[in-house]
Amino acid sequence: MISAFFIFNQKGEVLISRLYRTDLKRSISDVFRIQVVSNSDVRSPIITLGSTSFFHVRTNNLYIMAVTKNNANAALVFEYLYRFISIAKSYFGKVDEESVKSNFVLIYELIDEILDFGYPQNSEIDTLKTYITTESIRVQPTAVEESSKITTQATGATSWRRPDVKYKKNEAFVDVIETVNLTMSAKGTILRADVDGHILMRAYLSGTPECKFGLNDKLVIDQSERGSSDAVELDDCQFHQCVRLNDFDSDRTISFIPPDGEFELMRYRSSNNVNLPLKVLPTVNEIGTSQVSYIVSVRTNFNPKLSATNVVLRIPTPLNTTSVDCKVPNGKAKYVPAENVIIWKIPRIQGGQECTLSGTAQLTATTHRQSWARPPIDVDFQVLMFTASGLLVRFLKVFEKSNYHSIKWVRYLTKASGGYQIRF
Amino acid sequence: MSFARTAPKKGENYELRADLNSEYREKRKDAIKRVIANMTVGKDVSGLFPDVLKNMQTEDLEQKKLVYLYLMNYAKTQPELVILAVNTFVKDTGDSNPLVRALAIRTMGCLRAEKIIDYLCDPLQKCLRDENPYVRKTAALCVAKLYDLKPELVLDNGFLEQLQDMVSDSNPMVVANAVTALTDIHVAATSLPSTSEAEKAIFVITPATLSKLLVALNECSEWGRVAILTALARYKAQDDQESEHICERVMPQFQHVNGSVVLAAVKVIMIHMRHVRREELTKQLIRKMAPPLVTLLSSPPEVQWVALRNINLLLQKRSDILSNEMRVFFCKYNDPLYVKVEKLDIMVRLAGESNVDALLSELKEYASEVDVDFVRKSIKAIGQTAIKIDSAAERCVNVLLELIATRVSYVVQEAVVVMKDIFRKYPSTYEGVIPTLCANLDELDEPEAKASLIWIIGEYADKIENADELLGIFVDTFTEEAYPVQLQTLTAVVKLFLKKPDSAQGVVQKVLNTATKDCDSPDVRDRAYIYWRLLSTNPEAAKAVVLAHRPPITLPRTTVSAALLDELLGEISSLASVYHKPAETFIGRGRIGADAVPRRTAEDGDDELSTKKALQTVVAGQNAENLLDFDDAPADDGQPSGLAATTLTSTPAAQNLLAGTSSNPLDDLVSMFGAGGFMGGQGGAVPPLGNGFGGGGFGGSGMSGMSPIQSTPAPPVASPAKQQPSEDLLGLF
Numbered sequence A: 001m002i003s004a005f006f007i008f009n010q011k012g013e014v015l016i017s018r019l020y021r022t023d024l025k026r027s028i029s030d031v032f033r034i035q036v037v038s039n040s041d042v043r044s045p046i047i048t049l050g051s052t053s054f055f056h057v058r059t060n061n062l063y064i065m066a067v068t069k070n071n072a073n074a075a076l077v078f079e080y081l082y083r084f085i086s087i088a089k090s091y092f093g094k095v096d097e098e099s100v101k102s103n104f105v106l107i108y109e110l111i112d113e114i115l116d117f118g119y120p121q122n123s124e125i126d127t128l129k130t131y132i133t134t135e136s137i138r139v140q141p142t143a144v145e146e147s148s149k150i151t152t153q154a155t156g157a158t159s160w161r162r163p164d165v166k167y168k169k170n171e172a173f174v175d176v177i178e179t180v181n182l183t184m185s186a187k188g189t190i191l192r193a194d195v196d197g198h199i200l201m202r203a204y205l206s207g208t209p210e211c212k213f214g215l216n217d218k219l220v221i222d223q224s225e226r227g228s229s230d231a232v233e234l235d236d237c238q239f240h241q242c243v244r245l246n247d248f249d250s251d252r253t254i255s256f257i258p259p260d261g262e263f264e265l266m267r268y269r270s271s272n273n274v275n276l277p278l279k280v281l282p283t284v285n286e287i288g289t290s291q292v293s294y295i296v297s298v299r300t301n302f303n304p305k306l307s308a309t310n311v312v313l314r315i316p317t318p319l320n321t322t323s324v325d326c327k328v329p330n331g332k333a334k335y336v337p338a339e340n341v342i343i344w345k346i347p348r349i350q351g352g353q354e355c356t357l358s359g360t361a362q363l364t365a366t367t368h369r370q371s372w373a374r375p376p377i378d379v380d381f382q383v384l385m386f387t388a389s390g391l392l393v394r395f396l397k398v399f400e401k402s403n404y405h406s407i408k409w410v411r412y413l414t415k416a417s418g419g420y421q422i423r424f
Numbered sequence B: 001m002s003f004a005r006t007a008p009k010k011g012e013n014y015e016l017r018a019d020l021n022s023e024y025r026e027k028r029k030d031a032i033k034r035v036i037a038n039m040t041v042g043k044d045v046s047g048l049f050p051d052v053l054k055n056m057q058t059e060d061l062e063q064k065k066l067v068y069l070y071l072m073n074y075a076k077t078q079p080e081l082v083i084l085a086v087n088t089f090v091k092d093t094g095d096s097n098p099l100v101r102a103l104a105i106r107t108m109g110c111l112r113a114e115k116i117i118d119y120l121c122d123p124l125q126k127c128l129r130d131e132n133p134y135v136r137k138t139a140a141l142c143v144a145k146l147y148d149l150k151p152e153l154v155l156d157n158g159f160l161e162q163l164q165d166m167v168s169d170s171n172p173m174v175v176a177n178a179v180t181a182l183t184d185i186h187v188a189a190t191s192l193p194s195t196s197e198a199e200k201a202i203f204v205i206t207p208a209t210l211s212k213l214l215v216a217l218n219e220c221s222e223w224g225r226v227a228i229l230t231a232l233a234r235y236k237a238q239d240d241q242e243s244e245h246i247c248e249r250v251m252p253q254f255q256h257v258n259g260s261v262v263l264a265a266v267k268v269i270m271i272h273m274r275h276v277r278r279e280e281l282t283k284q285l286i287r288k289m290a291p292p293l294v295t296l297l298s299s300p301p302e303v304q305w306v307a308l309r310n311i312n313l314l315l316q317k318r319s320d321i322l323s324n325e326m327r328v329f330f331c332k333y334n335d336p337l338y339v340k341v342e343k344l345d346i347m348v349r350l351a352g353e354s355n356v357d358a359l360l361s362e363l364k365e366y367a368s369e370v371d372v373d374f375v376r377k378s379i380k381a382i383g384q385t386a387i388k389i390d391s392a393a394e395r396c397v398n399v400l401l402e403l404i405a406t407r408v409s410y411v412v413q414e415a416v417v418v419m420k421d422i423f424r425k426y427p428s429t430y431e432g433v434i435p436t437l438c439a440n441l442d443e444l445d446e447p448e449a450k451a452s453l454i455w456i457i458g459e460y461a462d463k464i465e466n467a468d469e470l471l472g473i474f475v476d477t478f479t480e481e482a483y484p485v486q487l488q489t490l491t492a493v494v495k496l497f498l499k500k501p502d503s504a505q506g507v508v509q510k511v512l513n514t515a516t517k518d519c520d521s522p523d524v525r526d527r528a529y530i531y532w533r534l535l536s537t538n539p540e541a542a543k544a545v546v547l548a549h550r551p552p553i554t555l556p557r558t559t560v561s562a563a564l565l566d567e568l569l570g571e572i573s574s575l576a577s578v579y580h581k582p583a584e585t586f587i588g589r590g591r592i593g594a595d596a597v598p599r600r601t602a603e604d605g606d607d608e609l610s611t612k613k614a615l616q617t618v619v620a621g622q623n624a625e626n627l628l629d630f631d632d633a634p635a636d637d638g639q640p641s642g643l644a645a646t647t648l649t650s651t652p653a654a655q656n657l658l659a660g661t662s663s664n665p666l667d668d669l670v671s672m673f674g675a676g677g678f679m680g681g682q683g684g685a686v687p688p689l690g691n692g693f694g695g696g697g698f699g700g701s702g703m704s705g706m707s708p709i710q711s712t713p714a715p716p717v718a719s720p721a722k723q724q725p726s727e728d729l730l731g732l733f
Helices: A028-037 A074-092 A097-102 A104-114 A125-131 A143-155 A245-251 B012-020 B025-040 B046-053 B061-074 B079-092 B098-111 B114-128 B133-149 B151-156 B159-166 B172-191 B207-217 B222-234 B240-255 B259-273 B279-298 B301-317 B337-350 B356-366 B372-388 B390-405 B409-425 B431-439 B447-459 B467-476 B483-499 B501-517 B522-537 B539-546 B562-569 B575-579 B596-604 B607-624 B627-631 B652-662 B665-676 B679-694 B719-730
Strands: A002-008 A014-019 A046-049 A052-059 A062-068 A171-184 A190-204 A210-215 A236-239 A254-256 A261-270 A278-287 A291-300 A307-316 A321-327 A332-336 A341-350 A354-363 A377-384 A393-399 A407-416 A420-422
Touching: A002 A028, A002 A074, A014 A097, A014 A104, A014 B025, A028 A046, A028 A052, A028 A062, A046 B575, A052 A074, A062 A074, A074 A097, A074 A104, A074 A125, A074 B222, A074 B259, A074 B301, A074 B575, A097 A104, A104 A125, A104 B025, A104 B061, A125 A143, A143 B098, A143 B133, A143 B172, A171 A393, A236 B240, A236 B279, A245 A254, A245 B240, A254 A261, A261 B279, A278 A307, A278 A377, A278 A420, A291 A307, A291 A341, A321 A332, A321 A341, A332 A354, A341 A354, A393 A407, B012 B025, B012 B046, B025 B046, B025 B061, B046 B061, B046 B079, B061 B098, B079 B098, B079 B114, B098 B114, B098 B133, B114 B133, B114 B151, B114 B159, B133 B151, B133 B159, B133 B172, B151 B159, B151 B172, B159 B172, B172 B207, B172 B222, B207 B222, B207 B240, B222 B240, B222 B259, B240 B259, B240 B279, B259 B279, B259 B301, B259 B562, B279 B301, B301 B337, B301 B562, B301 B575, B337 B356, B337 B372, B356 B372, B356 B390, B372 B390, B372 B409, B390 B409, B390 B431, B409 B431, B409 B447, B431 B447, B447 B467, B447 B483, B467 B483, B467 B501, B483 B501, B483 B522, B483 B539, B501 B522, B522 B539, B562 B575
Parallel strands: A171 A407, A171 A420
Antiparallel strands: A002 A014, A002 A062, A046 A052, A052 A062, A171 A190, A190 A261, A210 A254, A210 A393, A236 A261, A278 A291, A291 A354, A307 A341, A307 A377, A321 A354, A332 A341, A377 A407, A377 A420
């Protein structure tokens, strides 16, 4: 499988290198540097030269790279690379050149633990943290018993949980976070609207709790069962490995023994009856070849008691724009020449309101006559206590031997980041 | 603390050595860290081997790991010194702490020094039977490491049998790693040509193992699931019922959050579904497969891309999987280019009468984006849609006209190329468009676009009043044009002459003269000679050949042969499925040797199938020679120039046949002249010629990449070009 793992900085210097198999030499990193890092036109995340394949992903100007020499499982390699990034994030916050350099010992320890002979091993963050720590462990005779526990847990059927967790106060927090994707045509028709939902849970529960999780009563998960229009329909859902997939498959119950602490319980996707929290109505006219006029309205489409926060509209301007005058009733709008956009930031809008930007961009004369490509307007926002899919958490039941009382909290957040696009 | 980038000082290794031998523990540990940092950036610190080794015996687990890391790197270069470490390793494998035991056995397997291997067997034996599952799962993989180094030791010590027993272990992680190790060994063993059949059967999955695997599947980690699913994909079901059983048990894995588990499950289902007889179960499987596939599009772009390449394959087999889901493949403005290109291809595959309007308005939108490559591919997709859906052709043509009106050079040129294919598919339907196309004549500077327009002019020479003037422009600059343009000019002028003999006499004389005297391409010269003789000896025969009716073009449902498609579907989510090429073309020796092909044939038993497969393998292997092209090849593959996908043949056999006739056009021409002397006596030979060549060279429809009968140099990625060498290679077998 994976023959080697590397981390490069933007200049192509090797920050981390680990060979897992004998079929490669360390100098293979030079090939990657030449073919990818110093190549300005890389058009594929996998590059195969001879029989060697390079898989890379980028994060904060780092290249995280795996090399294989066989017909490797490409999806697995990329999933692994992203898993490495998320583990690294959880260990030392931001993953960038500086943090990789200062944590290189820890990184070596981690990649030896999660990858053996090129095959991914246990990669549960929670479990890893029990035996790979930032402070060095001294092996004391008393720790041996602890190690046995750790190893049993790391390999067991509930590899994600230690049996001896204890809390004074038993609490569970559920966050339903929905990311809305929208593509709206220039005519105002919705080409595509869907929701990527994540249900995150922070469980601080003692013992080995058995949880049952319930969503809306009228929840339709299978397309064939669709019928009533008022139901919340999910196109698909995926679960953390603690959820018993067989149970879900047979009677749609979501039952599990949760890991301790934070984890992603469920992911889902919905494309029916999506409530779009923000409507954007752009009117953009090119006046001759020297001006473009903008009137962009934003209307909030939810209960007035709620509000959208951190609203950021990125409104594209032609490449030959010299200056932009614009007026906004709410927030601040600024022309950013480097990115060819007007950025309009609105800290907060209540539900059921509308505000409008009006402005004009001045253009210089150009010689090339290609018309302006008009990239879409991109909107980012957050709305608390609102779900675009209509999904609600009905119950979370916790059963434990000791029968303790537990407190549960639910929060909802709908947001858009980079995928809410309006063409004009 | 950062030790990673201290500037090289004089005598740095000397300082490190002093620190490694320091009496203070912290100082020694810091020194080890600095050594590792130097090792990472590629500095040679092998000279410090004995000094680092001294720090191996420690209570500090972190320090131990660092020393081990160093050992793994340099054991190969210092084999004599590694022996010194053996004692500590062997001692550690008996430590009371399972983490230490596992670490020792894991590292020993990675040392890869001949001398230490013999000392590995005893501790490994012990660790395979360890009471702690963490140690057992580590030891299981160590067997695979040992096999990689010295297979005899694994066989002699009975480690294989032990691994096979471990498949029934009570711990799911141990089961997963035993399966992983066995698969690894199995793959290594089967790739060795010398071993006999019996020795190769290292990991045979029996019905008894099957049930154990199915149980472990639900309990083990995500990576373990992938390993088990990969093993299940290799299992040959005993009967229909067992296939159904496997499918039903694997189906819940579609709901797993890890994309590689989902794709591995899809792979198992696609393989075992072939034997499922129950119609409703098949339907259910297909229905349940769709949502998780769509969900993969919410993954990071790289995973998305792997998923899209595989969805493309799945659609070639079962076009019904995602029939209502075209909208989810609409490109986002900020998608990476490689994702966008794949989405385009899939959108065309999903296009039907019901969604074609939405598709066209999307494609039009894409055609105004910034990236030239993507714009061109979008325009190509419009042409493919026109050819795929008859009823939408007119709407497609209108969109193309709107695009031509933008007068952006590359948009216009691509649109002209696409229009040529539409004319080919719907002859005499959109003649009204021709004036608009001709008005853009001056805009064209790319050979393919020029050749396309010239073909159109030649084809409709009788309808275009000033055809002789237009073609005259190209005849005047004949010698400066690229060969494909020259070939098209030649053919178009002859067509014009045959249709309007009076007005074109002069121009045809001129072009034949120039082409035979001043042209340095033998293809162009030869074609000119043939035309000349045809025209001078038998104008009727010339008409039959040059103006012959051409077979219609269609959009092929698959981009690979049926046999290869099945093979690739059995390898979903692997590199082979991403590249749509058999693994042999890019692993091992880079391509399959000639001696390997008959062996494959013998193994498979299914002669016809495997011969075809082998052929394709060899051909693709030839292309793999140019592996440096892979930079952009994966995205471009199967999307050759023009509507290359619209070859007039759909079966590989027919393609081979045609490729056979065309592999060396000169041969055919020579024999023709040699035998006939003059064409007049060969009236009988004309019709077959018309069929054989009519689609291509002679008929003049031979646009680059459009027909396999093509004597012009086609781009290396074009499928027709791929087929050509196969003819020469046939001689090998």
